[in-house]
Amino acid sequence: MVCDPVGLSFETTADLQPTTAIIGQPRATKALEFGMGLKSKGYNIFVMGSAGTGRSTAIRHFLQERCGHEPTPDDWLYIYNFETNHRPQAISLSPGQGNIFAEHMKRLVESLQSTLTQALESSSYREAVHALDQKLVEQREEMLDELDRKASGQGFDLQETPSGLMVRDVSEDDGPEANGDANESYVRRDTQRALQSELQNILREVRILERDAREERRRLDREVAEAAIQDEFDTLREQYAEQPVLRDFLDAMREDLLEQVTRAAPTPDDRDIDQLIDLRRYEVNVLVDNSAGAGAPVVVQLNPTYENLFGRLEYESQGQAVTTHFTQIRPGDLHRANGGYLVMYASDLLRQREMWEALKRALKAEEIEMRPPQSDGPLIANTLWPRPIPLRLKVILLGNFNSYDQLFYHDEEFSDLFKVRADFSDTMPRHPQHEHSYAEFVAARSQEEKLRPFGRDAMAKIIEHGARLAEHQCKLSTRFGAIADLAREANYWAGSVGHEVVTAEDVRAALDERTERASHETELLSEAILEGAIFVATQGEAIGQVNGLTVRELGDFTYGHPGPISARTFMGDNGVIHIERETDMDSPSHQKGVLTLNAYLGGTYAQRQPLSLNASLTFEQFYGWIDGDSASSSELYALISSLSQLPVRQAISVTGSVNQRGEIQTIGAVNEKIEGFFDICRARGLTGDQGVIIPTTNIVNLMLREDVVDAVRAGQFHIWPVSTINEGIELLMGRPAGEADENGEYPEGTVHFTVKKRLRELATELKSFGDEHPRDEE
Known part of the structure; x- marks a missing residue:
C-alpha cells in the first residue's frame, strides 16, 4: 500500500520534535512500567523480542526518562575493618557524601601526620623520653655497681661475655697455684656461685625495670599522641555525630592510631611517622559515587564477565608474591547499577554459565559479594574478602523467544527471579499516528547523528519500506535498527548529489544500492537460468511440471527465484514419494506438506475406490536444504497434471501451502518470490500472460517493488490470488476443475474427472497385474 506524502503533516523532519519514546509497543511498555513499579524480590524483567527492534536503545531511553523521578541511591564506601582486617567494611552514605567523607579523612590523616610528628619531635617529649631512659640506666648501674664492689672485696669482678655478665675469679689470673689448698678452692667456688646467683637476681630485677620502663614509655607515647590528636578527632566526630557508623569508625580509628603509636615506641632519632605507623588503613575507598546522579542509575552491560559485574581486587608485586589492599577494591556494574537498573543480553549470560550462576546467587541473596580469587599464578601474600553490599536493583535481560524458552524450561530458578516478561512485537499497526512516530524517530536520528532533514516524500518511502519489512500493508516494522540504517544510507546518497534535504529518490537510491551490493549470488543464479543451465520455462506448457518459488537468505538480504517442480505418476501402491525427503534434504515441515498431499488425494478421489499409485516429486536441479510447506500447492498441481496428462502453463509460477481440504494457506516472503519470477520474465521479455499465483490471504502482505507494481x-x-486448489487448476490448465456430486463423481471433461478416471485405471491395472503375476510363495 502506497504512502501518500500529502497525508504527512510536515514539510521536513526538521519541523518535528524528535522522540526517544518506545514506539508501537503498548504491551511491552505497560509490562516495563509494572516491573519498574513493583519493588518486591524476584520481579526482574525479561524483554523478549527479535534482534534489530531497537530494544536496547529504546529501553535505555525509556528507563532514563522515568528513572529521573526515582531517588538517587547512596554512595558506597569500603573502610578498614579494625576487628577483622581481611574483611573490609562496607558503609553507605547519602549521594555525594562519600567523596566528602573521603576528603575529610584525607585531611585528617595529613593533619595527624603533621601533629604527631611535631609532638614526637618536641623538646618536652624528648626530655621525658630521655628522663625515662636515664632513670632506667641509673637504676641498672646502681644495682650492678653495688654488686661489683661486693665482688671486688672478695677477689671477684663482673665481666661481659658473649652470653652476658658473669662473675669472674680474679685469682685465676695468677695461675692454679694461687688458689691454695683444695678446701680454700672449694670455698671460693661457693662464693663465686653465690655472687653469680645474686647477679642473676639483679638482672631479673633489671628486666622488670626495663619492662616497667617500656610500659611507662607507652603511657607517655599514648598521652602525648592523645593530646596531639584529640582536637582533630573531636572536631570531625562532632561533624558526624548524627551518623553512628562514621562516629564508631572514628572512635575505632583513634584507638587503633594510639595503639600503633604505643607499639611503635619510636626513638628520638627515628621520627618518620609513615614508617612507624600504617596511615594507609585510614584512607577511604569510595567504591560508588552518586554525587552526579539525578535519579536511579541505568547501566547497560554488553560484556558481563565476573569482574565487569562483581568488581575486582587489584594486586601489586612484592618480591616473589603479590599483595592487595582494601583501597584497591574496584566496583563492577552491580555496584554502579545498585538502586537502579542493569540491562544485559541473555545470550551473553548463557555463554558464561558460571557468571549466570553467580548473578542468580546475588539476586537470591540480595547482596553483592566479591569472593577472593583462586589463583594459579604467583603466590598471593595476602588477600581480602570484602564484606557484602546489599543489592537493590532490577535486572533487565534482553533476549529472543529461544533464550526465554531455554531459561524458563531448563533453569528452575529463572521463573522465581524474572517474574515479568515484556514482549516486544516485530510489527505495529500502520495508522497515521505510528506513521508520524516513524518520522519523529528519523528526526531523532537526524538530530543525534547530524543527518540532513528528510522531506515528507522521503519519509513516505521509508514508511513503505517499513510496511515491506513487516510484510503487511496495514502494519509497520518495529525493526528500528533497519529504519535507522536506511535513513543513514539515504542521507549519504543525498549528499553525493548535493541535496540539502533527503528526497524520495535518495531513499530509492539507498534501497537500490543496498540490493546491488548484496545481489551477486542472485545475478549468478539468474544468469544460469537465462543461459539455460538451470531449466526454468516462462512460456509454453508442460505436463507434470510447475514453476515453484523458493527463497534464499544471505544475512539481511532475502531474494526469491523460480524452480521447476516435476511429478511422475505410475502404477503401484507406495503413494507419493518425494525425492528430497528420501535423500534427507528436507525439514519436517516440508515432510508434513508432502504427507498432506496423500490426504488430499485420498479425500478427493478415493472415497469409493482405492488410492493406488506411485508418484515421484522433486525440485529439479535444486541441491540445497528445503524447509517449509509453501511449495505443497505447486507439488499438488504437478501431481494432478501428471495424473490427468493435462499440460500446465509455464508462464505462471505458484506459491502457497495447501491443507487436506484443498484450501490454499498463507506463506511467507511473498514479495520476494513474486519479484524473483518477475525478474526472470522481464529479462526474457514480458509477454502479458506471465504472473504468479498466490494465496488470497497473502494479498494484505503485498508490498512490491515499484517496477513490479508498474508492470x-x-x-x-x-498476480492471481486463489483460495482453493480448484481455482489454481483452472488458471494453470485452462479447464474447469469440477465439483463432486452427491455420489462423489465429477462432471465429464473436468480435471478432477480425468484424474479420478486415471486413478481408477491404475488401481484396476495393478489388481490385474497382481492376478496375472502372483507372488511366489516363500
Whole structure:
C-alpha cells in the first residue's frame, strides 16, 4: 500500500520534535512500567523480542526518562575493618557524601601526620623520653655497681661475655697455684656461685625495670599522641555525630592510631611517622559515587564477565608474591547499577554459565559479594574478602523467544527471579499516528547523528519500506535498527548529489544500492537460468511440471527465484514419494506438506475406490536444504497434471501451502518470490500472460517493488490470488476443475474427472497385474 506524502503533516523532519519514546509497543511498555513499579524480590524483567527492534536503545531511553523521578541511591564506601582486617567494611552514605567523607579523612590523616610528628619531635617529649631512659640506666648501674664492689672485696669482678655478665675469679689470673689448698678452692667456688646467683637476681630485677620502663614509655607515647590528636578527632566526630557508623569508625580509628603509636615506641632519632605507623588503613575507598546522579542509575552491560559485574581486587608485586589492599577494591556494574537498573543480553549470560550462576546467587541473596580469587599464578601474600553490599536493583535481560524458552524450561530458578516478561512485537499497526512516530524517530536520528532533514516524500518511502519489512500493508516494522540504517544510507546518497534535504529518490537510491551490493549470488543464479543451465520455462506448457518459488537468505538480504517442480505418476501402491525427503534434504515441515498431499488425494478421489499409485516429486536441479510447506500447492498441481496428462502453463509460477481440504494457506516472503519470477520474465521479455499465483490471504502482505507494481498496472504481469486448489487448476490448465456430486463423481471433461478416471485405471491395472503375476510363495 502506497504512502501518500500529502497525508504527512510536515514539510521536513526538521519541523518535528524528535522522540526517544518506545514506539508501537503498548504491551511491552505497560509490562516495563509494572516491573519498574513493583519493588518486591524476584520481579526482574525479561524483554523478549527479535534482534534489530531497537530494544536496547529504546529501553535505555525509556528507563532514563522515568528513572529521573526515582531517588538517587547512596554512595558506597569500603573502610578498614579494625576487628577483622581481611574483611573490609562496607558503609553507605547519602549521594555525594562519600567523596566528602573521603576528603575529610584525607585531611585528617595529613593533619595527624603533621601533629604527631611535631609532638614526637618536641623538646618536652624528648626530655621525658630521655628522663625515662636515664632513670632506667641509673637504676641498672646502681644495682650492678653495688654488686661489683661486693665482688671486688672478695677477689671477684663482673665481666661481659658473649652470653652476658658473669662473675669472674680474679685469682685465676695468677695461675692454679694461687688458689691454695683444695678446701680454700672449694670455698671460693661457693662464693663465686653465690655472687653469680645474686647477679642473676639483679638482672631479673633489671628486666622488670626495663619492662616497667617500656610500659611507662607507652603511657607517655599514648598521652602525648592523645593530646596531639584529640582536637582533630573531636572536631570531625562532632561533624558526624548524627551518623553512628562514621562516629564508631572514628572512635575505632583513634584507638587503633594510639595503639600503633604505643607499639611503635619510636626513638628520638627515628621520627618518620609513615614508617612507624600504617596511615594507609585510614584512607577511604569510595567504591560508588552518586554525587552526579539525578535519579536511579541505568547501566547497560554488553560484556558481563565476573569482574565487569562483581568488581575486582587489584594486586601489586612484592618480591616473589603479590599483595592487595582494601583501597584497591574496584566496583563492577552491580555496584554502579545498585538502586537502579542493569540491562544485559541473555545470550551473553548463557555463554558464561558460571557468571549466570553467580548473578542468580546475588539476586537470591540480595547482596553483592566479591569472593577472593583462586589463583594459579604467583603466590598471593595476602588477600581480602570484602564484606557484602546489599543489592537493590532490577535486572533487565534482553533476549529472543529461544533464550526465554531455554531459561524458563531448563533453569528452575529463572521463573522465581524474572517474574515479568515484556514482549516486544516485530510489527505495529500502520495508522497515521505510528506513521508520524516513524518520522519523529528519523528526526531523532537526524538530530543525534547530524543527518540532513528528510522531506515528507522521503519519509513516505521509508514508511513503505517499513510496511515491506513487516510484510503487511496495514502494519509497520518495529525493526528500528533497519529504519535507522536506511535513513543513514539515504542521507549519504543525498549528499553525493548535493541535496540539502533527503528526497524520495535518495531513499530509492539507498534501497537500490543496498540490493546491488548484496545481489551477486542472485545475478549468478539468474544468469544460469537465462543461459539455460538451470531449466526454468516462462512460456509454453508442460505436463507434470510447475514453476515453484523458493527463497534464499544471505544475512539481511532475502531474494526469491523460480524452480521447476516435476511429478511422475505410475502404477503401484507406495503413494507419493518425494525425492528430497528420501535423500534427507528436507525439514519436517516440508515432510508434513508432502504427507498432506496423500490426504488430499485420498479425500478427493478415493472415497469409493482405492488410492493406488506411485508418484515421484522433486525440485529439479535444486541441491540445497528445503524447509517449509509453501511449495505443497505447486507439488499438488504437478501431481494432478501428471495424473490427468493435462499440460500446465509455464508462464505462471505458484506459491502457497495447501491443507487436506484443498484450501490454499498463507506463506511467507511473498514479495520476494513474486519479484524473483518477475525478474526472470522481464529479462526474457514480458509477454502479458506471465504472473504468479498466490494465496488470497497473502494479498494484505503485498508490498512490491515499484517496477513490479508498474508492470502489473500496465497488464504486462499478473498476480492471481486463489483460495482453493480448484481455482489454481483452472488458471494453470485452462479447464474447469469440477465439483463432486452427491455420489462423489465429477462432471465429464473436468480435471478432477480425468484424474479420478486415471486413478481408477491404475488401481484396476495393478489388481490385474497382481492376478496375472502372483507372488511366489516363500
